[in-house]
Amino acid sequence: MHKFIKINTLMAAIFFIFASMIVISSTASALTFSNSKTTSSSGKSTKNKEIKIYDVEFTEKVSKELLGRIVAKTDFDFSQYSLRGDISKRCSFNMRRVEYERVADGEVQNWSIMEGSLAIKDGLVTLRKGSRWKQGGLSKNKDYLDEFNVRMTKDGHFVGKMAFFLLHVSPGEVAEAPSYEDLTKHKNNKPFGNDMKKAEFWIDVEDWAGGVMFVYLCRDL
């Protein structure tokens, strides 16, 4: 009996030592796990051991399309127009809103949303000091007068792109950024004639409204 207990005790001790070894080796594996190379279920390793730089690479076609997204808001392609370069004039102007809700050809409202004077020199049209938007809100910020990229064509049209405030914002209302609208050879335009006395330029903004720029009292700069 005594011998039997001794053998059992010895076997239990051996079993205990063996079990402990298994536990210790499992723990060791867990401790070393984070240092081992990791593999995904597909067998490919994705883990880096140091900081790597992955350069960004695009094809020429993709690069060209992407670069086109960071042009300025008033960028305009003038290459399709024949521009006039020999004029040097200053004119007064005012802009009125035109609405298409009741009349298909548009109803020009009888108040101005923008007014001032402009200069036409070497074909470039710029807004002169004293010009202003009258739509409240952000339109009072004179920086938006710089967002006016317009030129005159040989046949007397104004073409280009400008910041445009279609809606009036009252004090206390949330200020809204302008939209950027194209000036084109609109079908309703009355371009300058040879006498360079006056002109009318229509701007489409929304399907229900746009603007008309009346330019008049032109004289030499």
Next chain:
Amino acid sequence: MHKLNLTRRDFLKTTGASLFLAGVPIPGYTKDKPPGTISVILLEGGMDGLTAVPPFGDPDLLKMRKIISPKNYLKLNSFFGLHPSFRVLAGLFANNQASVVHATSIPYVKRSHFEGQNMMEGGGLSPFSENSGWLGRALDLANTPGRALSLDMPLVLRGHNENDNFYPASIRNSSKLNTKLIEAISMAHAKESADVYSKISNKSKVDVSNIPRDPASLAKYAGKVMSQDEGPLASVIRIPEFDTHARQGADTGKHADLLGIIDDVIAGYREGLGSAWDRSIILTMTEFGRTVAVNGTTGTEHGYGTAGILAGGTIQKSRIITQWPGLSKNDQFERRDLMATIDYWSVCAACIEKALGLDHELIAKKVFLRPNLPRVFDYIFS
């Protein structure tokens, strides 16, 4: 009848963002004007870096989160893509003016917005350990006392005593104080009191009625102001609501809309800064990322590692900078989050070094209180 074409994205654009400006050089006090400008976009709630810049080259990405992974991403290289909401940022990548640091985070792992946002701004060794912010301390070191434009002084900009506040209210006539009366009061007081009244008088002359509230317009305004010779050197824009626990979306949806707002902000800065863009750096920050796996409501939970987006003319070559940890369960932090292998304070330190011209060791010790902070400047700006 006006047609109201208000998209969800337009609505998001008008909610919640705020702008802070600081770091105005003072003639006679600021000896050497720092070389550039730094703008921080704080993304509150936890931006999902794996959605913003999906590592499509990792085979575990779709296994873990197919339903919220964008499909129409732009391939930046053989491993990483860019979410389709980043339209302008994609252009900047093509122009070598944007980069991403991926699998990164500030060293905060407890996933609390409250603590995480405090630490994101404080830059301390633990949440609520600092009364000043990392950017404010950096501006102090650069001797550029701040003038913040905000209702309250945000922690991130707190530092020098000269910092003060001014909120651009749009309440009618709120900016039209009687400055002559204030000037008269100022003359009747001793120096320090006179300074206070003088400041109020100067502030009241600033026309703030035209400062817009949507994030992109705030960024454009900030850029314009920062581009001026004596303008502020630092700005912070806060964008909230990144905490998408449910219906996160993929190519479109909640998180996509918010990524689009980041894109609008970066575009706004670029437009406003003009030529000053060439000496600027813009970086995003968020308190933590989001879990790798999708939850039961097609959203994600608070996580750890995320991505930091950098943009600006100071970047020479577009790249993704990362020590990619992998996305398998065993590679995740606590078997749930993207592991962060780059300390984002190193990235912030590099941006401060570039914009404010300070030495890395000084930044590490005095701004981030970590003398051994690794330097990653060359990875980003070389």
